Amino acid sequence: MTALVFFKLLAIFIAVGIGWFVGRMRWLGEATEAGSAGGNDPARVLSNAAFYIFVPALLFRTTARLDLAQLPWLTLAGFFIPVLILLLLVYGVQRWRGAFEAEPARPSVQAITTTFGNTLQIGVPLAAGVFGEAGLAIHITVISLHALTLLTVLTLLVELDLARARPDAHGLLATLRSTVRNTVIHPVVLPVLAGMGWHVTGLPLPLVLDEVLQMLGTAVVPLCLTLIGMSLAYYGWPKTWRRVMGLVACKLLVLPLLVLVIGHWGLGLNGTPLAVIVMAAALPTGSNALIFAQRYRTQEAETTAAIVASTLLFVATAPIWLALLSQL
Structure with missing residues (x-):
């Protein structure tokens, strides 16, 4: 664990502590019942602001500027194949255990908590401090597709589940129609599609538009923390920690192990590319998981606890993975 990463972790906890203090003092107001007039607590209002304003700006700008021809696809496959395998596995297990009947969005919320890493606030200084400029370049390519891939897949899954759970759902065709509509007209997927459309035109973003998008996108990190x-x-x-620690174990231990096995023995990756994607998988749960949970009003307390616990435990698990990688 480098000094740079340690101070980044410390800064994250200070920002989280500031948010806790503001919430504890109720400086932004009291929580209100969901069904009452204006029924939103301040945390959910801020989450909606991030989900509908700041995250879409970041996704659109990232997608519009993405150069697909220059991406290291084999290295990216070594990261995203195991990530999507674990995502679908957690989602499927939760569906099989009946979580869907209690809360339709729970399988997808559990899946994002175990797979969506803090690639920006912790991942960037870790890659730069440990692997240097070459490692940071690889990590940036992972970031460029990280939210786009995971949030799009999870949005499709959760909207399909919500469509199935609606009492007015009529048949497969109506369910698919509702799912497609709610998935495309969505604050995550729509800016991605719009950014891809802009990228296809080959036109650069106007300077003023690029400045506005960059300004809005930079608000995501402090707001989420x-x-x-x-x-x-x-x-x-949460009232029980068993489920939370299971999610944390999946994120900090199972996911990086999957990336290591598939990347090294499945795809033949070695050296810096392998080390970078394994450590990207070993990162603690990112704050976008909480925004996703609050968007669908499911498992907010558990997701918050998983983010905090995984960030704390990352201090202990990161050196283990770095030591293991040094032996390969």
């Missing part, structure tokens, strides 16, 4: 602290203040800790 303070949102985690506020969510702790408003929702509290």
Whole structure:
């Protein structure tokens, strides 16, 4: 664990602590019942602001500027294939265990908690401090597709589940129609599609538009970190930690192990590319998981606890993975 990564972790916890203090003092107001007039607590209001304004700006700008021809596809496959395998496995297990009947969005929320890593606030300084410029370049390519891939797949899954659970659903065709409509007209998927459309034109983003998108996109990180602290203040800790620690174990141990096995022995990756994607998989749960959970009003307390616990435990698990990689 480098000093740079340690201070980044410390800064994250300070930002989360500020959010918790603001929420604890109720400076932004009290929580209200979901069914009452104006029924939204301040944490959910901030989450909606991130989901409908700041995250779409970041996704559109990233997609519009993405050069697909220059991406290291084999290295990316070594990361995203195991990530999607675990995502679908967790989702499928939750569906099989009946989580869908209790809360239709729960399987997808559990899946994002175990697969969506903090690739920006922690991942960037880790890659730069440990692997240098070459490693950072690989990590940036992972970031460029990380949210686009995972959020799009999970949005499709959760919208399909919600369409199936609606009492007015009529047959397969109606369910698919509703799913496609709600997936495309969505604050995550729509800016991705719009960004891809802009990229196809080959036109550069106008300077003013690019500046606005960059300004809005930079608000995602501080907003999400303070949102985690506020969510702790408003929702509290979960009543049982067994499920939370299971999600944390999947994120910090199972996912990087899958990436290591598939990347090294399946795709033949070695050296810096392999080390970078394994450590990207070993990162703690990212704050976008909480935004996703709050979007669908499911498992907010558990997701918040998983983010905090995985970030704390990352201090212990990261050196283990770095030591293991040094032996390959």
